[in-house]
Amino acid sequence: MQSSEESIVVKRSHSDGSRVSYIKPPISRERTEGELSILKKEFSTDDHTISINELVEKYETDLARGLTRHHAAVLLMKNGPNCLIPPPSKPQWRILAGFLFHGFAGLLWIGAILSFIGYGIAFYDNPNPPKDQLYLATFGFCHESANLAIMDTFKNLIPKMATVIRDGRIIEIPTEELVLGDLVEIKGGDIVPADIRITLCRGVKVDNSPITGESEMQPRSTECTDRDPLETQNLVFYGTHVAEGVGTGIVIACGDDTLMGRIAGLTSSIEPLEMPIKKELRQFNTIISIVAIVTGITGMLVTMTACLTLTAKTMANNNCLVKNLEGIETLGSTNVICSDKTGTLTQNKMTVSHFFYDGFTIDVLGNSEAIQRTVAFKRLCRVAMLCNNAEFKPTQEKIPIHKRELIGDAMDVAILRAMETYIGHTKNYRFERPKIMEIPFNSTNKYQVSIHEILGEKINLIAMKGAPEKIIERCSTYIFEDATIMLTPDKRKELNQVLLNLGYMGERVLGFADFVLPPDTYPLGYPFNTESQNFPLTKLRFLGFISMVDPPRLGVLDAVEKCRSAGIRVIMITGDHPITAVSIAKKVGIISQYNETVYDVALRKDTSASLLTDDDRRQCTAAVITGTELREMPQVELENVLMTYAEIVFARTSPQQKLNIVEALQALGLIVAVTGDGINDSPALRKADIGISMGIMGSDVSKEAADMILLDDNFSSIVTGIEAGRIVFDNLKKSIAYVLTSNVPEIVPFIFFILLGLPRTLSIMSILLIDVGTDLWPAISLAYESAEADIMSRMPRDASIDKLITPKLIAFTYLQIGIIQTCAAYSAYFTTMALNGFFYDKLIGIREEWDSEAVNDLTDSYGESWTYKERMYLQRKGYASYFFAIVITQIADAVIVKTRRLSVFQHGMTNWVLNFGIIFEISLAVFVIYCPFVNYAFEFEPISWYSILPSFPFALLIIFYDEIRRYIIRHYPDGWIAREIDY
Numbered sequence: 006m007q008s009s010e011e012s013i014v015v016k017r018s019h020s021d022g023s024r025v026s027y028i029k030p031p032i033s034r035e036r037t038e039g040e041l042s043i044l045k046k047e048f049s050t051d052d053h054t055i056s057i058n059e060l061v062e063k064y065e066t067d068l069a070r071g072l073t074r075h076h077a078a079v080l081l082m083k084n085g086p087n088c089l090i091p092p093p094s095k096p097q098w099r100i101l102a103g104f105l106f107h108g109f110a111g112l113l114w115i116g117a118i119l120s121f122i123g124y125g126i127a128f129y130d131n132p133n134p135p136k137d138q139l140y141l142a143t144f145g146f147c148h149e150s151a152n153l154a155i156m157d158t159f160k161n162l163i164p165k166m167a168t169v170i171r172d173g174r175i176i177e178i179p180t181e182e183l184v185l186g187d188l189v190e191i192k193g194g195d196i197v198p199a200d201i202r203i204t205l206c207r208g209v210k211v212d213n214s215p216i217t218g219e220s221e222m223q224p225r226s227t228e229c230t231d232r233d234p235l236e237t238q239n240l241v242f243y244g245t246h247v248a249e250g251v252g253t254g255i256v257i258a259c260g261d262d263t264l265m266g267r268i269a270g271l272t273s274s275i276e277p278l279e280m281p282i283k284k285e286l287r288q289f290n291t292i293i294s295i296v297a298i299v300t301g302i303t304g305m306l307v308t309m310t311a312c313l314t315l316t317a318k319t320m321a322n323n324n325c326l327v328k329n330l331e332g333i334e335t336l337g338s339t340n341v342i343c344s345d346k347t348g349t350l351t352q353n354k355m356t357v358s359h360f361f362y363d364g365f366t367i368d369v370l371g372n373s374e375a376i377q378r379t380v381a382f383k384r385l386c387r388v389a390m391l392c393n394n395a396e397f398k399p400t401q402e403k404i405p406i407h408k409r410e411l412i413g414d415a416m417d418v419a420i421l422r423a424m425e426t427y428i429g430h431t432k433n434y435r436f437e438r439p440k441i442m443e444i445p446f447n448s449t450n451k452y453q454v455s456i457h458e459i460l461g462e463k464i465n466l467i468a469m470k471g472a473p474e475k476i477i478e479r480c481s482t483y484i485f486e487d488a489t490i491m492l493t494p495d496k497r498k499e500l501n502q503v504l505l506n507l508g509y510m511g512e513r514v515l516g517f518a519d520f521v522l523p524p525d526t527y528p529l530g531y532p533f534n535t536e537s538q539n540f541p542l543t544k545l546r547f548l549g550f551i552s553m554v555d556p557p558r559l560g561v562l563d564a565v566e567k568c569r570s571a572g573i574r575v576i577m578i579t580g581d582h583p584i585t586a587v588s589i590a591k592k593v594g595i596i597s598q599y600n601e602t603v604y605d606v607a608l609r610k611d612t613s614a615s616l617l618t619d620d621d622r623r624q625c626t627a628a629v630i631t632g633t634e635l636r637e638m639p640q641v642e643l644e645n646v647l648m649t650y651a652e653i654v655f656a657r658t659s660p661q662q663k664l665n666i667v668e669a670l671q672a673l674g675l676i677v678a679v680t681g682d683g684i685n686d687s688p689a690l691r692k693a694d695i696g697i698s699m700g701i702m703g704s705d706v707s708k709e710a711a712d713m714i715l716l717d718d719n720f721s722s723i724v725t726g727i728e729a730g731r732i733v734f735d736n737l738k739k740s741i742a743y744v745l746t747s748n749v750p751e752i753v754p755f756i757f758f759i760l761l762g763l764p765r766t767l768s769i770m771s772i773l774l775i776d777v778g779t780d781l782w783p784a785i786s787l788a789y790e791s792a793e794a795d796i797m798s799r800m801p802r803d804a805s806i807d808k809l810i811t812p813k814l815i816a817f818t819y820l821q822i823g824i825i826q827t828c829a830a831y832s833a834y835f836t837t838m839a840l841n842g843f844f845y846d847k848l849i850g851i852r853e854e855w856d857s858e859a860v861n862d863l864t865d866s867y868g869e870s871w872t873y874k875e876r877m878y879l880q881r882k883g884y885a886s887y888f889f890a891i892v893i894t895q896i897a898d899a900v901i902v903k904t905r906r907l908s909v910f911q912h913g914m915t916n917w918v919l920n921f922g923i924i925f926e927i928s929l930a931v932f933v934i935y936c937p938f939v940n941y942a943f944e945f946e947p948i949s950w951y952s953i954l955p956s957f958p959f960a961l962l963i964i965f966y967d968e969i970r971r972y973i974i975r976h977y978p979d980g981w982i983a984r985e986i987d988y
Contacts, residue, residue, distance in 0.1 A: 047636055047661055048264050052202050052257040053229050053237045060202055060255055064186030068204060071170035071188035080184035087183040087199055087259040089163070089269050163244060167198035170253075187256040191241065193249040200263045201254035203227050203239045208445050209250035210414075211241055215684040215704060216264055216660070217580035219347055221355075221415055222248050224448040233633070235264075235659055238448055244684070265684065268660050272687040272710055315788050316729050323725045324717040326700065332712035334737070335695045337730020339573055340675040340801045342723065343667060343689070346579035346586060348702045349680050349720050350593050351555040355415045357423035358512055358556070360385070361503055362549035363485055369423075370556060376427060380487035385548040386428050388517045391438055392455045392468035395421040397431075416513060419553045437461065442533040451475045454542065456522075456533055465527050467520040467540065473504050473550060476516030480547035489546055503550065509608050511588020512552040518545040557593045560721040565594040567724050572800035576653050578663050580685065583629050583656035596652045600627040627652040635662045643669045663689040676804060680715075680723070681707050697723060724797075732792050734802065738809055739902040740787045742818050742988065746898050747775055749823025750830045750891050762850040764880060766834050768944045771888045779892050779929050782922035783899045789918040793907050814988040822901070822963055826894040829959030833890035834883050837952040841879050842867050855880075881946040885934045888945070890956035892930040896923050897960035901967040905988075906974050909964070 052060060057068070066072050072080075167180045170188040180198040183189070189201055191209070203209070209225040217235065224238060231237040241247070241254065243263035260266050313330040320327055327333055347353050358370040362381045369375060376382065395413030406425050411418040425431050438457045446453040452471025459466050469476060477500055482489050507514045520541060522531075533540055568575050575595050579586045587604055590596040606621050607614040628650040635643070635658065647653070647669055655666060663679075667689045670677045679686070679693035682703040687710040690696030698711035699718040708714055715722045754766040835845045842865035854860045861872040871879070899919060904912045914920060934945045974983045 047659060048234060048267060050234050050257065053234055053240050054232060057204055057227075060257075064255060064257070066186035066188060066255060068188070069170075070173040072184070072186050074171050077171060077182075077184050077187065080186070081182060084184060084259065086181040088181045089266055090261055164196040164198050183256055183259055185256055185259060188253060189256055190251070190253050191247050192251045193247055195247045197241045197243055197245050197247065199243050199256045200258035201241050202257050203241065203252055203254045205253040207251050208447060209241075209252040210248045212246040212248050213242065215244055215246075216242055216268065217683070217685055219580045224446070225250070225252065226448045230448075235632075236657075268684055268688060269706075271660070271664065272691050272706070313733060316733050320726055320729050321716075323729075324700075324715060324719065324722045325726045325729075326714040326716055327712070328714065329712040332695045333726070334730050334733045335676065336678060336697075336713065336723070336726045337728070337732070337734055338676050338802050338804055339678040339695065339727060339730075341574045341576060341670050341677050342568065343576050343578050343663070343670070343677060343679045343693070344595075344720060345681045345683075345686060346577055346581055346589055347555060348682050348699060348718055349715075350557060350561050350577070350595075351589060352558055353555060353702060353718075355419035355513070355553045356556050357419050357551055358554045359507060359510075359552040360549065361507070361552075366503060366507070369427075370554070381484045381549065384484055384519065385517055385551070386424055387438075387466075388468040388470060388519050388548060389420050389551060390424045390428065390431050390434055391440070391457050391466070392453055392470045392517075393417045393421050393424075397421070397425070416515065416553055420515075420551060423551075438466070441465075442535060444535055446471065452479075456540065458529055463529060464524050465522040465529065465531065465533075467522060467542075467545065469518045469520075469542070469545060470515050473514050473516035474501075476518050476545075477501070477547060479543050479545050480518050481544040483547040484549075492547060500547070507550065507552045508584060509588075509604060510552075510554075511582075511585035512554045513585075514550050514552045516550055517548040519548060520545045555589075557589060558719055558721070560719070561593045564721040564724045567797060568727070569594070571727065571797045573727065574651060576655070576666075578655040578658055578666060578689075580658060581656060583631050583654070586654045586656040587629055590652075590654045596627045596654065600652055601625055602627050602629045602654070604629065626650075627654075629654045629656065631655075632657040632659055632662055635665070640665070640669060640672075644673060647673060660685040660688050664692055667692050674805070676801070678723070680720070681711075682718070683707060686710075697726075728792060728797055731796050731799075732790075734809075735793070735796070735905060736787050736790050738814070738988070739790065739905070740784050741809060742814060742822075742902045743787060743895070743898055744776075744780060744784050745815075745818040746822045746826060747780060747891055747895055749819050750827040750887075750894075751775065753827050754887070758852060762852040763848055764852055764855040764876075764883070766831070766883055766887045768884050770943050771884055771945075774933060774943060775888070775891060775895075778933075779926045780895060782925050783895070783919060786916065786919040786922040787899070787902065790903055790916050793904055793912060795906060811988060813985065817986070817988045821966070822898055825959055825963050825966070826891060826898070829894045829956040830887045830890040832955035832959065833886040833953045836955050837882050837886040837948060838879070839866075840949075840952065841865075841882070842869055842871075843879075878946060881940075881944050882948050882952070885940075885945040885948045886952045889930055889934065889948070889953045890959075892926055893953065893956045894960050894963060896926060897963040899923060901964055904971065906971055908968060908971060908975075910968075 052063075055063070061068055065076065164180050166177050167183055168175060168177050168190040169183065170176075170190065175190065183199050187199075188204075189198065191197060191201070197211070203225055204227060206225055206227050210222040211225055213219070213223050225241060226238045229237050229239050234240055240257075241252075242265060243258070244265040258264070258266075261270055313333055316333050317327040317330055320333065344350060356370065358368065360367045360369060360376065360382070362385050363377070363379055365377075367375050367377070393413075395411050395417035398410045398412060401409045406422060409422070409425075411421060413421070421431060428434070438459055440455050440457055442456040444450070444452075444454040450471070452469055452475050454467065454469050457466045457468060458464075469479070477492075477497060480492055483492050483496065484490075504514060522540065527533075527540065565575050577586055577590050577595050584604055587596065587602050591598065596602065601609075601624065603614045603617055603622060603625055606624055607617055610617070610621065628646055630638075630646065630653065632655075635655070638646075643665070647666075655662070658666075663681075663686065667677050667679055671692075671694070676694045678695045678697060679689045680697045680699070681687070681690050682699035684704050684706045686698075687704075687706045690698060690707055690710040695713060696711035697713045697715060698707040700708075700714045700716040701718045703711075703714065703718070713726065751767065751772050754763075757763045758765055835848075838848060839845070844866040847866045851863070854863050855876055858873045862870045863876065864870055899922070900909055900914075903909055903914075903916065903919070932939065933943045934940055935947050940946060970986050973980070974987045977983050978987075
């Protein structure tokens, strides 16, 4: 609560003249560690298990009259309004300032300021460092600001008004004025205004996808059907949608105490882990700070920005919208992907997959030719079309059937689409067989009945569909080809086995039956009555089964296989039934065909999974863990399961359980990516190292909580992102290797200047020209480097070992390539000086005389005297030759860092941005050395071609040396030499 703020009492008048008062809720509330740990626990209540009378007594309400206005006002003043209170947030100016002046940026600003002071505004009137830092700060600021909007997206789910019964009168009030014990009315099209226990129900179905992630409509009733509040049918939850029906219920939780409020509080209060690449850059900052090479940071920041931005653009073209640039590399480092099922791995569209009739099960998914159009099939399709409330939207006749939009329940929609495909003209067919009576499906009967006039035959037909076991028990005969046969016990057993097999395939199965009413007893126009039920619902004729499945998306199987090849585990976490989850997991490759779960073992042993012994369960090579099992599982045991089984499916999970799974994986040191589209996924998306939301079906809350959005909702797009992330890390490492290498020949001249007394061989202006001139384009162009051929066959990098900056990288750049570059530069320098009379032995120890303006008779190796002015002219030639040698060897360096393992001859020179960068590098070097006035500004003088000739063998040596190094890494990857030289 806002302890520092004075409580404000809000007074409001209603249209009926009544007034209410309540304390204005705080703008924000910071949750303690204790409160956060409570939010992480499973949602639990006993309000759905106690009797209605006990519930009425607990909340001091009345089933007929509701609360009194006075009592409601007292409760509102005591408990506060029914609304969500967000955690405190930083002012946006502080967020922006944080990104502009954090540790990595601070050194950059200092470097820029020192550059202004030390070298004059003329050369730095538009310095790159601050501009690039503004780019990065803007990206970070936008991402952090978006996080502040998470609670706003939750608030968008809340209805403005609610219908309540108070003092026996039905009134409409603002939702925030609801209190515990209020008697609330709900109807189709409403958003549930609080957590409510159903007391009166007429055909209510709700869409619980905001909290479960599963889009199938759930029937509600007044009966407690499960001790788990998320599974029982007598509760409806805040923010979910009422699809159809009408009902009344008692409010049992408001605002932050609702299930939705807990999810919102958890999502907005979770602090996401620092991304691995952030740690890498912080380490990079520390290392560079120690050696104080500010210009190196300048080039690297530009390179990093370019690399991440270019990759983000490429990923957007491949349906991956990146909200947080640093998340790109994190995805490439991922060890585990925790994927939702519905809509990510599957199409989120129920599709008819099997027909059972005439004793055969026919797979029609992508194989409609298999259908035998017998009399039994036609009778089955007749009931499937008639006992169906789905409808095609009008004016779609010219659109392909699979793309047409329908209105209705998901299963009805799937069946009607199939009927239009296999039979056709369903609208005319139904018109000629009008419905005259219907008993809607309900959770008690578990069937739907409709009666139709068959005008052509002048008869009435009963059509029934529903839960297969309920349909079978109401039938006494079955159809085989064109004959009606008695349904014997053996035949019933056979049907139950078919049903079991379809069930183990994870499919939704409906049974179908019909009954032709005798025309003498039930003539056309007969007054059928659902109340008195003056028609038979037993001794029907069984027609068959139709099963449906939400089929896997195209390409997901291949994507999962690519993940496996890349050393990435894919774990399914879903709110769906475990059998359905396992079936999809097998179809998409999350569970390999040769691995067995408890359901496979049970099917093999012809028993139930719940009856398996411990010895049977030990035969399982893949794990299926339900939410009920997770609830009783200590964290240590969960971590043990995650380490023991490579292939795991979690089913019937809650938002808190999904979060616990992510935290357990992170506790094992794994980098975790989480996909999700529902509000229920948002805590896990927020906690994950990288959260991935769906762009089409994803809720606004999940999109705000995520770091990346899949614009096509397709799991396959994640593989593209993983490859892009790996390319980012590779290319950043290549850029660092390229930039750091030239630091050695830049630093050594100053060491030799002091220790050996050599004249200066490189000027400060030359160093700046290399770092922000000749090196800049090639360094940035490495961001455009394509993936190496083996990039998706490598294991994910170990973030604790394989860092951007490693001792091996330092050894490679400073002690190997850097030393060769230094030798090349000094060879060119000494050649230039020797051609002008100063051999290297003569140069050692003459620093003070060389730099003294008073000495105008310094003799060279031939005894010739040199004035101070002549020496400075020669020194500028030395600068030019040393500088040009660095440029030549940096070109060789750019060629070798293109690949980390493959030969450059295998990888090729296809990066034309780099190729043009090399041309630019040479052109710039020639320009600053040979262009009059420009060369003087950079302290150069023109040199002869043979002055730099000694640097070319060293450039070739660099390429030759690194080819050997990469050959050893490719062919002897496990040898100690390869381990030591692979940076």
